[in-house]
Amino acid sequence: AQSVTQLGSHVSVSEGALVLLRCNYSSSVPPYLFWYVQYPNQGLQLLLKYTSAATLVKGINDFEAEFKKSETSFHLTKPSAHMSDAAEYFCAVSEGSGGTSYGKLTFGQGTILTVHP
């Protein structure tokens, strides 16, 4: 069984400040990990994904995340927040290669990011 925990349902930062959104997972097999972003009244868009290659993954809009197996974490960061980053962010996990999950994703509860001027 897999699960995802996102620490903090709401995160507020000032424009230009560091963004850090936390995600911890549990998985009985090597996982694939994802961060998705959802802007108001829209569907989910993929920010980045980890699929067992480099542990530091770079995504769109200067976001990046680091897979830390020892900590079972996949935290999302961005060096400098922009007003347009305000959205809800979801961490998700699926079974990696060799699994039989048919690509099914288990999502965290989501973190709403607010960016203040």
Added chain:
Amino acid sequence: NAGVTQTPKFRILKIGQSMTLQCTQDMNHNYMYWYRQDPGMGLKLIYYSVGAGITDKGEVPNGYNVSRSTTEDFPLRLELAAPSQTSVYFCASGEDYPHGNEQFFGPGTRLTVL
């Protein structure tokens, strides 16, 4: 490519009514999924399909049915709508390993049951 499209965008149902949420993808993906999103709960998998004619239950299937007669279409059926089915419904498609499990999402259908 249009990607994943969903209709309708919004719908209000009365308790006990039925409806079908439509989902179509033009990326020739084998896998398709239906999720529901409730505030503070993330997304929960309702049903999924690994190809035409093959479907299976997800985490929260009660009150829903699906079919998959073609690669492109994956409709979700609500037979007897209940207030607990008020939610935002997302359809997604994708491919499994070695394509990285990335899923592509539609814009969603916002359903209210009164």
